[in-house]
Amino acid sequence: xxxxxxxxxxxxxxxxxxxxxxxxxxxxxxxxxxxxxxxxxxxxxxxxxxxxxxxxxxxxxxxxxxxxxxxxxxxxxxxxxxxxxxxxxxxxxxxxxxxxxxxxxxxxxxxxxxxxxxxxxxxxxxxxxxxxxxxxxxxxxxxxxxxxxxxxxxxxxxxxxxxxxxxx
Numbered sequence: 645x646x647x648x649x650x651x652x653x654x655x656x657x658x659x660x661x662x663x664x665x666x667x668x669x670x671x672x673x674x675x676x677x678x679x680x681x682x683x684x685x686x687x688x689x690x691x692x693x694x695x696x697x698x699x700x701x702x703x704x705x706x707x708x709x710x711x712x713x714x715x716x717x718x719x720x721x722x723x724x725x726x727x728x729x730x731x732x733x734x735x736x737x738x739x740x741x742x743x744x745x746x747x748x749x750x751x752x753x754x755x756x757x758x759x760x761x762x763x764x765x766x767x768x769x770x771x772x773x774x775x776x777x778x779x780x781x782x783x784x785x786x787x788x789x790x791x792x793x794x795x796x797x798x799x800x801x802x803x804x805x806x807x808x809x810x811x812x
Contacts, residue, residue, distance in 0.1 A: 712737055713732075714792065717809070718745075718809060723803070726772060727745060744787070746758050747782075748781060750779075
């Protein structure tokens with residue numbers, strides 16, 4: 645037998661080899677639990693409510709736009725960052741002086757872009773896009789009073805398309 649002295653338990657390398665993954669797991673899980681509780685998932689853009697175990701889509705704002713006979717053509721110019729909207733009303737309703745264009749991200753509310761559109765002449769609106777659009781987006785046109793809304797799904801390329809909103 646040898647007369648080797650065995651050191652204290654906390655100086656044994658095999659003990660730390662076994663405990664290190666367990667300690668790391670506890671630390672990582674604490675960080676992820678804290679992050680999941682603290683962060684906000686955001687909200688979806690359309691009017692959805694959870695009823696029992698199903699989802700119900702509220703179409704009142706879209707229906708209000710349809711009853712007013714509203715439709716529009718939206719164009720992006722990515723070279724000059726201009727947005728042009730031609731809004732038509734079948735019932736010759738007075739159109740608001742300013743509209744809001746919401747360019748919604750499909751999964752993250754923090755990436756939504758809200759742009760005011762100012763009326764240049766009756767039925768023609770313009771605004772300026774200061775962000776680069778990537779991926780699929782949801783386009784929502786509504787007045788500031790949120791009485792109605794026109795919605796369309798948009799896919800890139802944005803500068804080579806005219807997006808139709810509402811019924812034509």
